[in-house]
Amino acid sequence: MMLLEPISTLLATTSNPIKRAWDHLWFYGNTDASNFAAGSDAVFFFIFWVSAFFFVLLMVLMVIFAIKYRRVPGKSAPVSASHNTPLEIFWSVVPTILLAVMFFWGLIEYLPTRVAPGDAEEIQVVASQWRWDWVYDNGASPLNTEVIANMESPIFALPVNKPVKFVLSSLDVIHSFYIPGFRIKRDVMPNMYTQLWAEPTQVSHSWNEDTEEWQVVPEMARGDFDGFYLACTEYCGDQHSQMWGRVMVLSQGDYERWKTQQADTSGIPLVQLGGDLHKAKGCVACHSVDGSRGTGPTWQGIWGKTHTYVGGGSGIVDENYIRESILEPAANIVEGYPNQMVSYQGQLTDRELYAIVKYIQSLSDNAEDVAAAEAESEAEMAAKQEAAESEGGADGDAAGGGE
Numbered sequence: 001m002m003l004l005e006p007i008s009t010l011l012a013t014t015s016n017p018i019k020r021a022w023d024h025l026w027f028y029g030n031t032d033a034s035n036f037a038a039g040s041d042a043v044f045f046f047i048f049w050v051s052a053f054f055f056v057l058l059m060v061l062m063v064i065f066a067i068k069y070r071r072v073p074g075k076s077a078p079v080s081a082s083h084n085t086p087l088e089i090f091w092s093v094v095p096t097i098l099l100a101v102m103f104f105w106g107l108i109e110y111l112p113t114r115v116a117p118g119d120a121e122e123i124q125v126v127a128s129q130w131r132w133d134w135v136y137d138n139g140a141s142p143l144n145t146e147v148i149a150n151m152e153s154p155i156f157a158l159p160v161n162k163p164v165k166f167v168l169s170s171l172d173v174i175h176s177f178y179i180p181g182f183r184i185k186r187d188v189m190p191n192m193y194t195q196l197w198a199e200p201t202q203v204s205h206s207w208n209e210d211t212e213e214w215q216v217v218p219e220m221a222r223g224d225f226d227g228f229y230l231a232c233t234e235y236c237g238d239q240h241s242q243m244w245g246r247v248m249v250l251s252q253g254d255y256e257r258w259k260t261q262q263a264d265t266s267g268i269p270l271v272q273l274g275g276d277l278h279k280a281k282g283c284v285a286c287h288s289v290d291g292s293r294g295t296g297p298t299w300q301g302i303w304g305k306t307h308t309y310v311g312g313g314s315g316i317v318d319e320n321y322i323r324e325s326i327l328e329p330a331a332n333i334v335e336g337y338p339n340q341m342v343s344y345q346g347q348l349t350d351r352e353l354y355a356i357v358k359y360i361q362s363l364s365d366n367a368e369d370v371a372a373a374e375a376e377s378e379a380e381m382a383a384k385q386e387a388a389e390s391e392g393g394a395d396g397d398a399a400g401g402g403e
């Protein structure tokens with residue numbers, strides 16, 4: 001490592017114009033967003049420059065030799081030398097040394113990414129077609145989304161200067177967890193946990209008291225930077241290229257505030273919560289609410305209808321039908337659709353399940369059902385308020401699920 005310091009500094013400092021252009025091209029000019037960024041870039045640029053040097057050298061020699069030794073009429077071809085020991089040792093030893101440096105340097109940078117420090121905060125990452133979900137240590141999962149590549153993508157948060165360990169698992173196929181800004185990446189497997197960690201080093205967002213929104217901090221406001229990207233880099237089906245997430249890095253105080261905000265959904269009326277979950281839980285990838293057909297059936301106007309199943313049988317779309325469809329999707333497959341939905345067992349609280357029911361009811365084409373869904377939402381909120389008032393405190397801590 002010590003020996004490599006001067007080379008790293010030469011190749012990958014931010015004052016190096018090529019490094020700057022590179023960061024600008026791929027990383028919005030954000031060079032050191034995690035503890036791993038500088039080390040990873042240094043190895044990258046070492047390999048890059050060694051390759052560039054030999055590419056140019058070989059191409060130039062090839063052109064020179066092609067001209068110098070071209071066939072000339074009347075001149076016979078020289079007999080090629082059978083052997084040149086010094087030359088052969090030279091071209092074996094030098095590349096071996098270069099490759100060994102690449103390998104060991106890479107290994108030195110790679111190994112620490114696999115072993116998280118003991119005090120790292122753990123975040124559970126659940127991947128499924130075609131959505132990322134993170135579960136934080138207080139049980140929170142992000143509710144807010146942003147459209148990336150035409151898809152509602154969740155907005156996550158991380159604390160600055162604090163190690164976080166990601167424990168990765170998949171509900172279906174192999175995905176791959178990649179935060180380019182942090183230079184960390186690892187495959188996400190079904191039936192097996194993998195993990196990696198990082199310590200974010202640059203705050204990207206802060207809470208704006210006036211607008212009550214998370215805002216990019218001025219130091220990071222370059223181009224259309226709006227937080228770091230989380231990408232899936234393993235082809236995982238039809239909408240793989242739309243499987244994105246957004247990562248905000250917050251000061252420790254802001255981070256705690258964010259986690260609390262996300263964990264407490266008790267103040268959000270049912271129908272609205274159902275709509276938020278439709279986006280945040282990724283149902284939107286397969287279920288439209290405007291009548292158009294996706295991987296799964298639309299939710300518009302299905303309430304109260306009779307749906308037939310593959311292989312016979314049918315059911316009326318009501319509370320129990322929807323609940324079963326979410327918890328045990330394979331039990332009955334809607335006619336004309338593939339068995340492509342994973343179970344959301346354990347991922348939604350009872351109140352969240354009910355919120356989705358009320359949301360689907362509110363998408364009915366029957367005005368009475370729409371009104372019923374709205375009325376139930378309002379009644380629940382009013383009851384909560386009353387309970388909070390009679391308790392004398394309005395901390396809204398009553399729910400979060402489980403009633």
Ligand code: HEC
Pocket residue numbers: 129130278281282283284285286287295296297298302307317321322325326329330332333334337338339340341342344356
């Ligand atoms: C990968 C695509 C996919 C995702 C994501 C997905 N579903 Fe599905 N869903 C399907 C498919 C396909 C069907 C039809 C086959 C079946 O019944 O399993 C279906 C069926 C349903 C049905 C029955 C619909 C009907 O018309 O009878 C409900 C309700 C439902 N899903 C709810 C959800 C909820 C809630 C979520 C998000 C928490 C979700 N789905 C996420 C693909 C998906």
Ligand SMILES: [Cu+2]
Pocket residue numbers: 127130174175176232233234235236240243
């Ligand atoms: Cu994926």
